[in-house]
Amino acid sequence: MERLRSSGLxxxxxxxxxxxxxxxxxxxxxxxxxxxxxxxxPGAGEAELAAARVLDLHVELVERVERERGLVDALVAGSxxxxxxxxxxxxxxxxxxxxxxxxxxxxxxx
Numbered sequence: 001m002e003r004l005r006s007s008g009l010x011x012x013x014x015x016x017x018x019x020x021x022x023x024x025x026x027x028x029x030x031x032x033x034x035x036x037x038x039x040x041x042p043g044a045g046e047a048e049l050a051a052a053r054v055l056d057l058h059v060e061l062v063e064r065v066e067r068e069r070g071l072v073d074a075l076v077a078g079s080x081x082x083x084x085x086x087x088x089x090x091x092x093x094x095x096x097x098x099x100x101x102x103x104x105x106x107x108x109x110x
């Protein structure tokens with residue numbers, strides 16, 4: 001933002017494209033603790049180890065979401081009036097009207 005402002009440009013909005021998202025309700029700390037309990041619990045079999053791996057992936061995703069949020073917050077920190085819209089990462093490219101509607105909906109929700 002500073003580089004834009006130093007060039008005489010003052011953005012009214014920031015669009016964050018392909019943002020990561022994680023399922024709500026389970027933070028990284030609790031997911032990591034649950035994964036460790038599954039791995040180290042008595043009788044930890046294949047199912048428990050597989051569940052622990054899924055929880056590990058969730059931890060990585062939550063941490064990525066938090067990192068991205070921190071970067072966006074830092075970017076717009078000096079411009080509290082700057083609108084921010086977040087477009088989530090989609091399963092594929094935006095190559096049809098359905099995907100374009102999804103992007104449009106995210107921008108409209110802003």
